[in-house]
Amino acid sequence: MSQFLSKHTAVRPTRRWFLVGAGVTTGGLAVGYRPVLAAPDIAQTTPAKVQANPFQTYVEITKENRIIIHSSQFEMGQGSYFGIATLVMEELDGDWAQVDVVGGYGNTAFYGNLAWGGAAQATGGSTSMGSSWERYRKAGAAARALLVAAAAQRWDVPAGEIKVASGVVSHASGMQARYGDLAEAAAGMPVPDDVPLKPRDKWAQIGSDSLKRYDSAGKTNGAQTYTIDLMMEGLQTAVMIHPPKFGAEIESFDATKAKALDGIVDVVQTPRGIAVVGRDTWTALKGRDLVEVTWNEEKAEERGTAEIMAEYNKAADDLGAATARDDGNTPAAFASAEKIIEGHYEFPYLVHASIEPLNAAARINEDGTIDVWGGHQMPDLYQAAAAQVGGTTPDKVRLHVMKTGGSFGRRAVLDADVIIEAVSTARALGRGKPVKVQWTRENDMRGGRYRPAYVHAVKAGLDKKGNVVALHDHIVGQSVLGGSTSAAMIKNGIDPTSVEGATNLPYAIPNLKVELTTTDVNIPVLWWRSVGSTHTAYAVETLIDELAAAANRDPVDFRLSMLGHHPRHAAVLKVAAEKAGWDKPLPEGRFRGVALHESLSTYVADVVEITLNDENGFKVDRVVCAVDCGTAINPDQIRAQMEGGIGFGLGAILQEELTLKGGVVDQENYDTYTPLRIEQMPRVEVHIVPSEEPPTGVGEPGVPPIGPAIANALRAATGKTIRKLPIIKNMSGMTP
Structure with missing residues (x-):
């Protein structure tokens, strides 16, 4: 989902936020926390009411010695269950062989998404780890404390003498017990009002490069059911x-x-x-x-995409219906600019095209x-x-x-x-x-919800010294939020999902104007992996490359010169350039491109290498990706999500397109709508920038930068920028 919903807010609970109850669930221990950030009626939920439903807990330990973690976040392949389990297991010190993760529901007090204020349970916007970061660690720590307290009482020893490791509670005297053996007794212990968390230097699970997903076996042997x-x-x-x-x-x-x-x-x-x-x-x-x-x-939509895009292009040349950002005086800056670059970008409708319809x-x-x-x-x-x-x-x-x-x-x-x-x-x-x-695949393709089509009319100016003095972006397209239950989030005619990635540019440009014209088209649209950044990143980052070329500047140095107030953007750009060997020459016939983008509070820079050929025009050989997503909970999973996002975004930018004629969708299956094929996947290297900031998400932010990085490599090879997507369909006439 979009940045307007999912802009990460570090959740720092107060002392009274924590435990509201631990109750017996089939003879076991159930632990849960309730945030006070939720709506007033939720915040006033009583402990008795919260304990009534076992699905209103985070951590459940059964007599059979199973650790069942009830996830507030939905698992759709992005690894949220694994990440949440890691947070719990870091504090609980259990054995991964004991772990099951199931989807929780039914109590917003426990499961409301904290990145959105806790008012509703939902997964999206790469917010799963940010929302879970404090409360699931606290739940694991509380469960551990209760088990220790139960053991101390049973063995008549001080709690401070008890050790916990790998799902076993033990004492120097030789007494020991499994978690399941203590679960029922632990459920009757007084619940701690507050629980300390392990300091960063004591972490064994969080940040471990050797920790692999606990659920991989079920995915490969067919045991996992959908x-x-x-x-x-x-x-x-x-x-x-x-x-x-x-x-x-x-x-x-x-x-x-x-x-x-x-x-x-x-x-x-x-x-x-x-x-x-x-x-x-x-x-x-x-x-x-x-x-x-x-x-x-x-009441049916009768237009085809050709007619729709023609109308969009015409509207883009007019004044925008609403203004999303207006810094400085862009008309005056353009009037005094030494060089001006302008043009239209066209982005087609896109299908989600997930494997399971x-x-x-x-x-x-x-x-x-x-x-x-x-x-x-x-x-x-x-x-x-x-x-x-x-x-x-x-x-x-x-x-x-x-x-x-x-x-x-x-x-x-x-x-x-x-x-x-x-x-x-x-x-x-x-x-x-x-x-x-x-649904069949045809149902999904022809009757689904799509990433909206957009047109950007862009204009940018340089002064005599090669500095960007003005940038104007008029965005034309449908609103994801318009007509929905979230329409109230549209302010002053601006759907934030249409302009995110354009209104929050990190570059120091003194005169910046972003306008939006929202269109009336009867084609159902929806957020699509990284939402507005899927088109804004492409328009902005390819335009920046054109400006760098016009100023006779290196594209990396040009960007860094405008990032003085954005150190995290600059850091990922530097890492990607260094690891890619940006300052080293390439073999003949090979070309590089770079792009940088922040989406959903995660910072990603890509450097790509391409080779021109006669078969498809070019081949993407290598992608070097640097990512700053705050504290890296599962490094292996972060790399996997960056790789997946790059493949997902690459297919969309190269060849994916949903078209209509007379209001009827043309594509209906993977033969006519073509996500990336395995032989097209380049070699990908992912470098995680160390950070002690709270974690942000990685499910979506890998998508936006790959497209403009490819286009910028093509520009390096041919001197031309592709402004109409998908790339392969619109490469005619592009020769070095």
Whole structure:
């Protein structure tokens, strides 16, 4: 999600923030913390109420000697479960073989995202570690203290003589016990009002380069299950029919032929389409093809992307509808500038294209309660939405938080689309009949939510000494927040997700103006991995390179000259340049490019090397990445996320594009929408800049700099900047 939501705020709890209760859960120990940063009604939650639900805790130790960590953050491959477990295990001193991590939900007091003020539980904006940093360490430390207290009482020895290591509590006398042996007794001990945390120099888990993900085995041997793998007695499968054009509505449908097919259970209308329910996926798909639908397209979007982008380009040449930043006097600065560079950038719609298409399962139980299985990236919202559709209250909705094969923002949808489809279909089938709604890849591509298309009209000026004296960026595109429950976050006509990365430039430019014109297009859009920075970083960083060339300056030195007040930006740029050998010559036919960007309070610089060829025009050979994400909790995971973000961003910038003709999406699967192929992945080196700042996220910030770094390498090779994406499609005429 976006920087406006996820701008990291270091959470420094007060003494009274900590423990609100430790209660017995199936004979074990459950520990939880409650933040006072939440809304007043949440902050006044009583300990008795909080203890009532075992899912309102962070750390649970069972009699069977399992450590079950209830995560406030959703796991979709980015490693949040691993990071949170590391925070707990650092203080708890348990054995990793004991650990399970499950998705918590149902109490905002415990699970509200602190980076967003604690008012709602959600995962996004690379905030998982920042939100978890204090409270999960405190939970681990409190659990350890209770176990020690229980052992001291049982053995009649001072607590200070007891040692804890690798899941075993011991005393010099030879007495020892597993955590599970002490769990029930520990649950009855007085809860400490405050607990000290290990000093940085005593950390054994946090920052360990040798610590690997605890859940890797399950991912490689098939033991880990996703929603798509869900099986249970009586489970039916539903596939969806969505409108072929956005904004179209069902006028009528005839399911007679489909219902006559053996294995078809029912065909029901949902708020967004038609669910065809069968005994299995294949049968449901065959039945879907037999349903005859008449669509009312009076409100449908009829334009194609060619028409939309033409309108955007025209609007970009006019005055912006709103001003997001206005420093100095840009008209006067341009009037006195020695050199001016200007042009339009075009960015296409992009698909999230995660490996596991959207899905969810639901069952209305005989007592009226509801079970919902799925990738619950926004549990509070989905619990409320399921309750509304199911005709009950949120406390009657039980969520089963499944691990998910990718999201990139797609499962953080404010209208709870697939959740509503699953619950409404389950309600139509009747009580006691579970159903899984499984979107096909074509559903996901053609009826999903997209990264908005944008046009930037940019203009920048240099003085006689080669200094940047003015920069003007007029951004034209759709609002992710407009029309949603978050529309109130739009201030003075500015959706922060449209301009982030442009309004917070680190470069010392005395005259800077950023304008925004928000368009009215009936194509559903959503945050996409690193959101606004996916286009603003490209426009700004390629423009900076053009300015450096016009000033006859080295691109790295040119940037550093404008970063005097931003040492963390400068530090990652220096590390990337040094590790890439920026000052060393390259072999003939090889070219370098550089880009720098801060997104979601994480600083990333990339230096790339490319080779020109006749096959695709060029090949990306090497990427050197430097990242400052504050305290590095899991270095191996940080490197993995930077590598993944680079691959994700590289595919988007090179070749991904969603287009429409007459309001209908052209692409529908990986043959026509083409993420990066494995043979295109370059060699990547990631260097983590040491920091003692609180941790920030790495799930998204690896994406923005790779595109402009590639474009800048191409500029070094050809003298031309590609301003219309994707790159490969728009390389014609680019020769050295």
